[in-house]
Amino acid sequence: MFITTVNPRFGDVDGLGHINNTVLAIWFELARNPLFRIFNPTLDISFERWPLIMAHTEYDFVGELFLPYEVEIRTFISHIGTKSFTIYHEAWQQGRLCVIGKAIVVHYDFTKRQSTPLPADKKLLLTEHLLKPAKG
Amino acid sequence: MFITTVNPRFGDVDGLGHINNTVLAIWFELARNPLFRIFNPTLDISFERWPLIMAHTEYDFVGELFLPYEVEIRTFISHIGTKSFTIYHEAWQQGRLCVIGKAIVVHYDFTKRQSTPLPADKKLLLTEHLLKPAKG
Amino acid sequence: MFITTVNPRFGDVDGLGHINNTVLAIWFELARNPLFRIFNPTLDISFERWPLIMAHTEYDFVGELFLPYEVEIRTFISHIGTKSFTIYHEAWQQGRLCVIGKAIVVHYDFTKRQSTPLPADKKLLLTEHLLKPAKG
Amino acid sequence: MFITTVNPRFGDVDGLGHINNTVLAIWFELARNPLFRIFNPTLDISFERWPLIMAHTEYDFVGELFLPYEVEIRTFISHIGTKSFTIYHEAWQQGRLCVIGKAIVVHYDFTKRQSTPLPADKKLLLTEHLLKPAKG
Numbered sequence: 001m002f003i004t005t006v007n008p009r010f011g012d013v014d015g016l017g018h019i020n021n022t023v024l025a026i027w028f029e030l031a032r033n034p035l036f037r038i039f040n041p042t043l044d045i046s047f048e049r050w051p052l053i054m055a056h057t058e059y060d061f062v063g064e065l066f067l068p069y070e071v072e073i074r075t076f077i078s079h080i081g082t083k084s085f086t087i088y089h090e091a092w093q094q095g096r097l098c099v100i101g102k103a104i105v106v107h108y109d110f111t112k113r114q115s116t117p118l119p120a121d122k123k124l125l126l127t128e129h130l131l132k133p134a135k136g
Numbered sequence: 137m138f139i140t141t142v143n144p145r146f147g148d149v150d151g152l153g154h155i156n157n158t159v160l161a162i163w164f165e166l167a168r169n170p171l172f173r174i175f176n177p178t179l180d181i182s183f184e185r186w187p188l189i190m191a192h193t194e195y196d197f198v199g200e201l202f203l204p205y206e207v208e209i210r211t212f213i214s215h216i217g218t219k220s221f222t223i224y225h226e227a228w229q230q231g232r233l234c235v236i237g238k239a240i241v242v243h244y245d246f247t248k249r250q251s252t253p254l255p256a257d258k259k260l261l262l263t264e265h266l267l268k269p270a271k272g
Numbered sequence: 273m274f275i276t277t278v279n280p281r282f283g284d285v286d287g288l289g290h291i292n293n294t295v296l297a298i299w300f301e302l303a304r305n306p307l308f309r310i311f312n313p314t315l316d317i318s319f320e321r322w323p324l325i326m327a328h329t330e331y332d333f334v335g336e337l338f339l340p341y342e343v344e345i346r347t348f349i350s351h352i353g354t355k356s357f358t359i360y361h362e363a364w365q366q367g368r369l370c371v372i373g374k375a376i377v378v379h380y381d382f383t384k385r386q387s388t389p390l391p392a393d394k395k396l397l398l399t400e401h402l403l404k405p406a407k408g
Numbered sequence: 409m410f411i412t413t414v415n416p417r418f419g420d421v422d423g424l425g426h427i428n429n430t431v432l433a434i435w436f437e438l439a440r441n442p443l444f445r446i447f448n449p450t451l452d453i454s455f456e457r458w459p460l461i462m463a464h465t466e467y468d469f470v471g472e473l474f475l476p477y478e479v480e481i482r483t484f485i486s487h488i489g490t491k492s493f494t495i496y497h498e499a500w501q502q503g504r505l506c507v508i509g510k511a512i513v514v515h516y517d518f519t520k521r522q523s524t525p526l527p528a529d530k531k532l533l534l535t536e537h538l539l540k541p542a543k544g
Contacts, residue, residue, distance in 0.1 A: 145302040
């Protein structure tokens with residue numbers, strides 16, 4: 001699990017007095033930095049060196065988030081496939097689970113414009129962050 | 137169906153040279169304005185007058201979007217429930233379908249903090265925008 | 273003058289019921305697309321082909337902007353220097369001038385990491401969009 | 409001085425490989441939270457309780473910001489007027505000053521839609537964060 005702490009800002013609050021739903025796309029992307037580092041330690045973005053492309057994101061808004069309380073984002077891996085993996089996020093505020101997110105990321109070669117198998121060593125590193133580790 | 141046209145801006149393009157995934161959350165929210173008007177014609181945001189809360193959003197990135205081409209967002213209703221309805225979005229660029237989105241919106245009373253049934257007249261108006269399934 | 277029309281979205285409205293100040297950075301950047309095209313007609317972003325870097329932006333909030341009214345952004349050139357030029361923006365809503373903006377853009381060689389003189393042909397094209405001072 | 413630390417996210421990087429200029433509007437707004445707390449300790453946004461409106465912002469981009477290095481935002485007060493005050497921000501990355509910002513905020517009564525004098529006690533609290541304190 002990776003933990004990322006974010007602080008809401010004034011403009012994250014919409015006209016209904018809570019954090020706007022689109023803000024979670026931003027926060028969860030930020031929370032993916034440690035996972036991105038598994039594939040590119042210096043987060044050096046280039047066609048030659050960045051091997052991931054986003055295929056799917058989703059967000060379940062199970063509770064409202066408010067200014068000014070800190071938000072803790074907990075990030076896990078929920079599935080590891082042949083050419084893709086699924087990231088699972090939770091956003092917690094004051095002990096309440098408020099948003100659950102998922103992102104399916106494909107291992108991708110931008111120079112050839114095609115998906116490629118996840119390398120075994122990366123799969124192993126992802127395994128360390130599995131939401132429910134396989135039992136022994 | 138509602139059509140909303142957006143133009144990508146310089147900063148919507150990320151380090152991989154395509155529109156960043158989080159931008160779609162923004163564009164699809166903009167594309168919901170005409171649906172919001174069914175419930176609140178002047179888009180007057182207040183606890184007393186705004187009767188909708190976001191429960192779920194999702195995004196399938198089936199093709200990349202690029203600067204500088206115009207993006208056409210087509211918005212439909214895909215499901216009408218008792219207390220909620222589902223919005224279906226497509227983002228098209230140069231004749232290619234690039235992103236498919238869904239948003240589940242709950243009819244909600246912000247003064248009582250509880251969901252409430254969709255009024256029959258609103259359901260009827262939503263019905264006019266139902267996504268038509270392909271016929272057999 | 274270039275005119276760019278934008279429609280506010282739900283989440284552009286902050287807790288005070290008006291368009292948040294940070295949204296103008298987004299809208300004015302969008303309104304610079306036609307000026308960027310003078311230097312790069314296809315808006316093809318690369319170190320070799322993109323010759324502009326942002327040096328300064330500013331925003332004067334002289335009136336509040338609200339949902340749901342369309343906003344017209346009027347964009348001019350207010351100064352042409354040797355290696356830079358100044359863009360002047362106005363955001364109008366329902367006949368009211370609400371925000372005035374400026375952006376100073378430097379002609380820049382990203383491969384050499386240094387500013388370079390504005391080419392004479394580009395200066396001429398910029399001149400066509402000069403803000404005309406009121407005559408005495 | 410207030411210090412706010414932010415971490416750039418993947419999508420903050422634009423097509424030129426550096427942090428897009430519009431991101432600074434977001435980061436500096438976040439960095440104003442401790443100043444907003446002087447006027448509204450719980451950051452409770454309502455017309456009755458929020459006494460500030462933004463009049464002006466500006467940004468000087470003196471160096472480029474990059475992923476993945478942490479950014480430190482240093483926030484001071486640079487001027488205290490009768491009905492307004494000026495906030496001064498600096499964004500530092502790896503020991504380099506990259507962006508300088510200013511924001512002029514007006515003390516404002518949203519219920520009466522008019523500016524109002526800064527209370528003496530608030531002025532005193534702002535004074536503690538002056539960029540260059542007056543010498544004795």
